[in-house]
Amino acid sequence: MMKENNYYYNQMDKRQQKAYQAMRTGLCSLAPSFPVPWLETGELNDIYFRLRLDHPEIFWTSGFRYRYYPDSENVELMPDYLFKKNKIMEHQKAMEARVRKLAGQAEKLDEKGKELFIHDFICQNVRYDKLKKAYSHEIIGPLGQGVGVCEGIAKAVKILCDTLGIWCMIALSGSNPEKGIKYRHAWNVVRLGGTYYHLDATFDNTISKEHGIRYDYYNLSDGQIFRDHEPVIWKVPVCDDGAHSYYREKKLTFTKYEDVRKRSAQAAKKGREFVFQWRGGYLTKEVLKELLAILEEEAEKQGKYALLSLNWPQAVLRISFEASVPENQIVVEEQNPELAEGDMPQNVEEAE
Known part of the structure; x- marks a missing residue:
């Protein structure tokens, strides 16, 4: 069931809504x-951009030019289409079929199950596109080519949520050159059981490689997501529930050292890695040193060595137990590909 959610349209005044509707009809x-x-x-x-955040099914345009005529109440808008008209129509049919097929695999699941299916599909089947192809900003990248940047990934999440009846919108944050963040970043806000949560499938995708799917950015509150996300450009719903993140739901958050020791002892004995989130106060260097000492002790008991991969802002640690001494005992994970690569430039010109 397609559940259209025109979040940004509903935030606009009547003038802006009129332009939005004209753009949608023309596109x-x-x-x-x-x-x-x-x-x-x-x-x-802004209207052109927000229209395509509301409607990720409009994937065939990337920007526009326009002409203004004196004494006219209108401008003539000329979209930049990514493909020729007949090719757009082919891609439309292919995308509609692709979305229906994917949604069909999850339509019998409950709301939480549908969200999990969408998140895991992205993490398992989409590769971050460092070359930044134009189609990677649209659903045709992640859903058609298996590659995407944050904008395309967020749009893919939204169209699947829309199709499966989950309320979803796309959040957009600004750049921060002082931190090396040159471009905007996009992720989603979903509503589950009447409560809003942040869901960043791009960040989880970049750290969900050979070690399995990660859920560091799954159903976070405002306080949690903005530990390492810039402020949003346009207002989004308040997400004030921090008690239902993935790791808390799965009882993989620890507040005491003895709990970490118990779990790491079990994992070291079985030779399995495990992921957990530390909630026993701030994850300072001193706390991290204490946690590493515990992990080393439990690894040594099994004749192994502890390797720790750390998502410091979210205080998420992935532990593996190696047969040989690792080159680096602590690996700080880089979950934001836009820090180095950039993602979402603007593309609007006034015609001559």
Whole structure:
């Protein structure tokens, strides 16, 4: 069941909504140009962008140019289409079939099961596109080519949530050059049982490689997500429930050293890795040193060596027990590909 959620449209005033509707009509008809109520360039750009966040099924355009005529109440907007018209129609049919097929695998699950299915599909089947192909910003990248950047991944999550009846929108944060974050970042907010949560499948995707799927950014509160995410550009629903993140739901959060020792002893004995989140106060260097000492002791009892991979902002630790001394005992994970690569430039021009 397709559940359309026009979140950004509902935040706009009547003038903006009129431009939004004109853009949607023109883009869906694949018109080479069409009239849109006159607004400042920045405002037109924001509406164009937010329209495509509300409607990820409109995947065939990346930007626009426009002409303004004196004394006219409209501008002539000319979209930049990624493909020729007949190719767009082919891709539309393919994407509709792809979304239906994927959603069909989860339609009998409950709300939480559907969300988990979507998250795990992204982590298992999509590769972050460091080359930044244009289609990687749209659903056709993750769902058609198996590659995507944060914008395309967030759009893929949304269209699958829409199709499966889960309320979902796309959050967008700004850049922060001082931190080396040159471009915007996109993720999702979902509503489960009437409560809103942040879900960043891109961040989990980048650390869910050969060691299995990670859930460091699964159903987080505002306080949790903004430990390592920049503030949002446009308002999103308040996410104030921090008690239902994945690790807390699965009882993989520890507040006492003795609990870490007990679990690490079991894992070391079986030769299995395990992931947990530390909630016993701030994860300071002193706390980390104490945790590492415990892990080393339990590894040594089994004739092994402890290797710790750390997501420091979220205080999530992945522990494995190695037969030989690891080159680096602690690996700090880089879960944000945009820090180095960049992701979402703007592309709007006024025509000559």
